[in-house]
Amino acid sequence: MKALLDQNRTLQEKALSGLIKASKTLGLDPTRYENALKTIRPDLFEKRKRSAKKPEKKISSSSASSIEKHPPSRKRVRLLSSKVEKGGLKLSFSGRVDKKWIRHFILERRGRVLYVYDFKNVRIPFSIKRFKGGSFKEIRIAQFDPKRVRVVIEVKKAYNPKLEFKDKTVYITLPYSKKRAEKATTSERKKRGKQSKKVDATIPKYLKRYTVVIDPGHGGKDAGAVGVKRRKEKDAVLAVAKRLKKVLQKRGFKVYMTRERDRFVSLKKRTHFANRKGADFFISIHANAAPNRASRYKSKGLETFFLSPARSERAKRVAALENSADLSDLNRYTKNTLLNVLNREKIIESNKLAIDLQKQILSSLKRKYRGVVDNGVREAPFWVLVGAQMPAVLIEIGYITHPTEGLRLFNPNYQNLLAEGIANGIESYIYHSGM
Ligand SMILES: [Zn+2]
Incomplete structure (x- = not known):
């Protein structure tokens, strides 16, 4: 039994090392494999840490290449406030949020549609925050794990959300509401258009059904x-x-x-x-x-x-x-x-x-x-x-x-x-x- 376990571990180790290498070549995120490898061979990482990370003490768990690419964005930021205003969800952070930190996906379940946004490198001081609204069913914001904040926008009908980035804020559009549209004057809309750079959220218009x-x-x-x-x-x-x-x-x-x-x-x-x-x-x-x-x-x-x-x-x-x-x-x-x-x-x-x-x-x-x-x-x-x-x-x-x-x-x-x-x-x- 012991021999079999050892053999399994060696196989696993080989497979994981291969996957880490392959992920890196393909530009995919190898973190999950690295973590898995860490659990069976923690010693490998001890050595790596010591040899690879001498000068930059501040930066944690990131490879040399990503440090070069995005120097300022590696640090963590806090989510300071979240508000529903002007037909969108406004999130204000303590620092600039890198577009690359955000992952999003859609879930459809029993007549509900959930737009999920995960913000990496972000922390919040509260456990969970909820908004109930007219054009959306509910918005929930919570610390998903120590490194990620998850924002879930639950709506009854699929729509096409857009993300806007401006300094330290991220704005996620909410479903169209008639009342709100009447209130918002054309000048207001123009102003917003000028101030913030629109980023295509790359969410498909149709809802993906797997x-x-x-x-x-x-x-x-x-x-x-x-x-x-x-x-x-x-x-x-x-x-x-x-x-x-x-x-x-x-x-x-x-x-x-x-x-x-x-x-x-x-x-x-x-x-x-x-x-x-x-x-x-x-x-x-x-x-x-x-x-x-x-x-x-x-x-x-x-x-x-x-x-x-x-x-x-x-x-x-x-x-x-x-x-x-x-x-x-x-x-x-x-x-x-x-x-x-x-x-x-x-x-x-x-x-x-x-x-x-x-x-x-x-x-x-x-x-x-x-x-x-x-x-x-x-x-x-x-x-x-x-x-x-x-x-x-x-x-x-x-x-x-x-x-x-x-x-x-x-x-x-x-x-x-x-x-x-x-x-x-x-x-x-x-x-x-x-x-
Ligand atoms: Zn069979």
Whole structure:
């Protein structure tokens, strides 16, 4: 067990270092991977800190290149006041806010539309502030985490907010209100136009509705793994997939399934289907099996895979298991094709999605169940993920061969918690990526 853990850690460490490097080359934010690496190898960062940061004591946790690019904007500012005036939300800060500090995304949920703005490097002296209004339902401002302030504008109908920056203030337009429009004279409007530089908020006019393709593994002649009491993987994963579909639909997602009943679907058709539907996410659901009868008590836990050509021995074994269903497809893909389809950015995104999913699934299950085992996020060459043009992952929801876990996979409560966890993971990814 110890040896296995050590081996896992080395693999994780390798994967994370690779991702940090790749993120940097692609101009993406490597912080999350660095933090993850920090938890398994804190010593690496101790050394780095000492060698890299001698002259600039004031500046914390930023690379040399970003210091050069934005010298004044690295310090933190405080949000001094927030007011609703002239059809907008006026936020006044103690210093200048860099446009790059702001991330925004939209959520649509049960007839509400939420415009979310996260301000990095900002602190507020209060815990939460709420505004109720006519043209909007509610505005909430809170310290989201030690480094970020989150502003949520909740409205009944989608609109097109604009951000305006002026010295130390940021102005976010609110939905159009007739009363207010009558009050505001033309001169007032002109004045505002001159004083502040308008910045396009790059929020799409239409509301983005995310599409998820759920792929319950196996089906029909292909039973997948067979576990405790001869129960089949294909049935467990279909049940979970159906529950996930319901949960996601309730939250406003558009959902398709590669199969809705017990039928065989080739691996290639599964991702083709997702591409055709223009899916934003491809979630393949599987259950794992112990390599032999003797190890069925030992093998348990959940893991989330993302597609990658890198092969560890363990990943190879799981991949061989999952890939075996459709050998004819496997032959069709040459190594070259695989490398062509895989682009690094997609791997990074799929990895991020896998991290969020794994985390949220575990926390959902642990709320009600004991002995839930985290086998982590791994890369593996799953053929079902090859060719997907969106972030794609494969979740092994547990070992169907384990005496306890195998039965849980058929328990409706357990299945619901799995579904909730997967949905939370997708939402968490959307939040993190600012999609
Ligand atoms: Zn499977």
